[in-house]
Structure formats: C-alpha cells, structure tokens
Amino acid sequence: MHKPKVYRSAVGAMFFMAGICFSSWASRIATIQEKHGLNEAELGTVLFAIPVGLMLSLPIASWAIAKVGSRLVLAVALTLYALTLIALGFAPNVFTLTACLVVFGLGSNAVNVSVNTQAVATEAMYPKPILASFHGLWSLAGFLGAGVGTLMIGQEVSPQVHFIIMTCIIIVSIFICWRYLHNDKQPVGGGGKVFVMPDKSLIILGLIALCSMVVEGAMFDWTTIYFKKAVGASKAWEGAGYTAGMCFMAAGRFVADGFSHRFGLKRTLQVSGALSMTGLLIAVIFPQLVPAIIGFMFVGAGISSVVPMIYSAAGRSTTMQPGAAIAAVSTISFVGFLIGPPVIGILAEIFSLRISFTFLALMAALVVVFTSRAKI
Template identity: 60%
Template sequence: MEITAAKTINQRLMLRIAVGCMFFLAGICFASWASRIASIQQSLGLSDAALGGVLFTLPVGLMLSLPFAGWVISKTGSRNILIAAVITYGVALVGLGSAQHVWQLIACLLCFGFASNTVNISVNTQAVIAEKMYDKPIMASFHGLWSLAGFAGAGIGTFMIGKNIIPQHHFILILIVMIAGVIYSSRYLDHDKNGGDSGPIFVMPDNSLIKLGIIAFCSLMCEGAMFDWSVIYFKKVILADGAWIGAGYTAFMLTMASGRFIADWFAHRFGLKRILQISGLLTATGLIIAVAFPYLYTAMAGFLLVGFGVSSVVPMVYSAAGRSKTMSPGVALAAVSTIGFIGFLVGPPVIGFIAGATGSLRYSFMLIAAMGISVAVVSTKAKL
C-alpha cells in the first residue's frame, strides 16, 4: 500500500512538473515573438499601418482553432495534440523569423495563432487532469509559469537585440529549447483516452459555461486593454517622463504574474466564487484610482491592483470549465475560450473608439472598470 501511495504521489508530481514545463514553453515562445516584432517590422520595411494589418492575422488563426481544438482533443485526447501543437508553435516561430516577404509572414502568423490556441486548450486540459489529483486548486500556478516565461522571453529578446542576433537565429534557439522540453515532458503527461467520441464539432455551452465565458470575456477585455493602452495612458494622461512611460505596464505585469502564484491558496482558503468577486472589485478599484487620480504614483498603485485583479480570473474560470458535467474538458474549455477571447479582441479597439469619441482616454478606461464590476456581479450569480 505504501509503495502504491508513493508511486501515485510521484506520478502526480511528475505530471504537475511536465504540465508546468509546457506552460513555460508556450509562454517563452509567445514572448520571443513579441520581443522581436519591431526587428521583423524593420527587416521587411513595414509601416505601422501595414504592420497593424498583418498582425490581425494572429487573432484570425486563434479564432479558427477554437472549434477544431476542442473537438479533436475530445476525440484523441489532449496529450498527443499538446505535443504536436507545441512543436508546431515553435516551428511557426522560426518561420516568422525567417520570413522574407509579407505573404510569408502572414502565412506563418496564421499558423502561429492556430498553434497558440491549440496549445492553450490542450495544455489547460492537462492542467485540469493534474488539478483533479490534488485536494486543492493548482491551476493559477500553471498560468503563473506562463507569465514568468513572458519575462524570461522578453529578457532573452532584449539580449538578442543588444547582440544584433537576427530573429531567425534567435527563434531557432528557442525551438531547440522547446523540443528538449517536449521530449522531457512527454514521458509524464497524462494519457487521457477520449477517443471514439462521435459528438459534433461544436456544442452550444450550457448556462453555467456561458456565465463562465462572460466572466472570462470581461476579464480578458480588461487584460487586452491594459496590454495595448497602459503605456499610452501613462504617456498621454499621466504625462510621465520617458523613463516612466512603461511603469504602469510593468506594475500591471508584475502583480498579474505574482498574483497567479498565490491565487490557488486563496481559492482553496476562501472558495472560487469569493476569489472571482474580489478579483473583479480589485480590477474596478484599481482603474477608478488611476482615472480619478491621474498622477504617476497613484496610477501605478491603481495598475498594481488591476494586475492582482485579473491575475486569477482566467485560470479559475478554466479550472471550473474543465470540471463541466455536460462536456468533455477540451470542448468545455474551447467553448469558454471562444466567448472570453472575443473580449480580448474587442477590448482594445473599443477603448480607442470611446477615447476618440469623447476626446479623453480617461473616460474610456472607465469601461474597463465596468468590466471589473461585471466580473464580480456575474460571479455572484454563477453556480461555482
């Protein structure tokens, strides 16, 4: 009995490490691309407007993968799909760095976006399996590793730029790291056997999953707006000096990453519903502070709260979706991701539209505060 128990403990530990490794690989892959966008823009001679049009291919690839990923995972299991998707993700990254023409960049971005979300859904399915082996939440810590990888990828990108290493060589190195990580992790990933499911490619989510999707929509709308507009807010509203323009974004990213490493403990201690309610209120409070007091230190404090607020929402929602009683984890995650990702896409342009219509970016940031309040309200009504 003791040997069996020890074997079970070792298996769940190795699964947790393997899944965490895959989250890290996904994060460093995306951050590597983000860190070299300017280099690729310069090498292809793209204007800002042209680059904006090209970058729209990425969310197109993401959206195309949403129904496919959930369906294929429900048929074949998440392990093999995750392995294939991570390798494809890395190969597409090398393609981005090797593109000599705009059409090549567009084609690779489409594949990159498709692989990115396929990795997202399959790795979260593995995370749900790992979490079921524990008597406490662990999902947020996996997402924390993704955020940590973002910092590592940005740092490596900065080093590569400083050493004048071209994106192609930079990305080949990242691909080698990803292949090594996959070889190690593949031995310990769970062999979930979901094959033989003859269900449809898309199933309308039930009421509980729709509510989870709405919560994800509101939170990801906040995340998308903060990613795209926080630096501009500090430049145009806070009127920060050059060295401090990125301070708000840095503050937001730091607390979003660190918050994910402590969110599991809070969820275990206080429950999922309470954590989502507090998260929504923190997001709204932070943005209200940044809008009401548009000064450097108060805005930084507000953005710190926003980072804590959004840090645990998506991991917790994914964890709840993966426990759906009406759908397989892969299909449920795909359904919630579809609703949530729409918020990530529409958030930034809506903020820009409101800012243009009102002539003030401050007013548009109140919409993000309203999304934070919506997270708290919908979480209160949802059965979690």
C-alpha cells in the same frame, strides 16, 4: 501512472515553453517591423492574423482532443507553434509573414486549450486548486523570454538565430516531458459529449472571462499610451504601469490557488473583479504617476486569477468533455480580448483616454456582478 508532482512538473514545463515561444516572438516584433518596412497601421493589420488563427483553431482543438487526447494535441501544437516561430524569422515578405502569423495563432490556441486540459487533469489529483500556478509559470516565462530577446537584440543576434535556439529548447522539452503528461486518449473527465451547445453555467463562466479579458487586452495594448498621454509620464516611465501590472499579474497567479482553496471560487472571482475595478478607478481619478502605478498593480492582481479559475471550473463540467468545455469558454472570452483594444481606441477618440478607462472599470465591475449571480 506517475506521482502527481511528476505530472505537475511536466505540465508546468509545457506552460513555461508556451510562454517562452510567445514572448520570444513578442520581443522581436520591432525588429520584424523594421525588416519589412511596416508603419504602425500596417503592423497592426499584419498582427491581426494572430487572432484569425486563434479563432480558426477553437473548433479544431476541441475536436482533436476528443479524438486523440490532449497529450498528443499538445505535443503536435507546441511543436507547430515553435517551428512557426522560425518561419516568422525567415519570412521573406509581408504576405508570407501574415500567413505564418495565422498558423502561429492557430498553434497558440491549440496549445492553450490542450495544456489547460492537461492542467485540469493534474489539478484533479490534488486536494486544492493549483491551476493558477501553471498560468503563473507562463507569466514568468514571458519575463524570461523578453529578457532573452533584449539580450539578443543587444548582441545583434538575428531573429532567425534567436528563434532557432528557442525552438530547439522547446522541442527538446516536449520530448523530455512527453511520457510524464496525462495519456488521455479516452478524454479526461469521461463521457461528456463533444459537440453540444454550452449550458447556462458555461456561458456565464465565459461572460465572466470575457469581461476580464476586455480589461486584460486593453492593459496590454493601451497602458503605455495611457501613461504617456493621460498621466503625462516621461519617456523613461511610460512603461511603468504596464510593468507593474505584469509583475502583479504573475505574482497573483501564485497566490490565487491558496486564496481560492480557503475562500472559494466565487469569492476569489468577486475579489478579482473588485481589485481590477478599484485599480482602474484610481488610475482614472488620480492620473498622476504614483497613483496610476499603484492602480495598475491592483489591475494586474485583479486579472491574474480570473481566466485560470474559469478554465478550472469549465474543466469540471458535467455536460461537456474538459477540452470541449475549455474551448467553449475560451471562444466566448476571446471575444473580449479582441474587442477590448479597439473599443478603447474608439472611446478615446470620441471622448478621452480617461473615459475609455472608466469603461474598463465597468467591465471589471461586471465580473463581480456575473460572479455574484452565477451558481459556482
């Protein structure tokens, strides 16, 4: 048995490595697109392989965690995740690239469920919430990974060499942290059943996360387009809203734990939904550069704490084991991440981008509504 800070450092390192892995891939998507001669529509189709892998992993991850514990699942999944990164760099054709992306998505979500199970076990050792700070480390890793990717592109380093370097760092980190992770072969949280239908409380938690993930998924894919077409930003400022949102999302995750400890989970989720709704309405009502940037600062801060807090609450379920409960909530919420971007595209085509972003404000409002009715 190690000290809580030791577990916290090891689990935090795993969150950071997961963020590095994903952001390393994301930073070289344009390079991979050029290598395979894909247009935007073809690239979008290929990238859909990632959510296919994510969905495939959900029942596998919860079952594996129940059988062998989240530590072993995390180590294996993160190793697979990192090795698949190399395979993506060396993929000789689109078919192979697509197959590798399915595996990449599978590894990504297996890491997500297992590392959050570890985080819930670590949080139980502290008198106050700490789970959101782990997600903050993932966000920081995203910034670092993107920066390293930009540097690699500038130095004309191939994706293959770039990904090999990142994979080596990740695997070494796994070896170093292995002994300091929770050995929960008898799953953390004890005797809850693995395969049971989620109860009403878990379903509501999933719906809260789903609404927030609709906003988050759309923010990732559509903010730059919104600034270009609705705000009319110059090319140099097209990414300003996305950058502002990401910065405030990362920062929000480091203050969310303290806020939740002081005001409670319900109030934290209500404030989060209200911030997202307010920010989106500012961007819709005042589609000028400065108000829109401020609006997306609110959005980033609003979505920052919802998923970490929901995972924390799910991990304390009395009806399911933590890994299974987190996987169940993740399954429900992931639907939002999938449907958000295409729904925005459809609404924008039928009406306008501003109308479609008003729909996102409605989703943020539902976070407040569902939270207010939930017994949490």
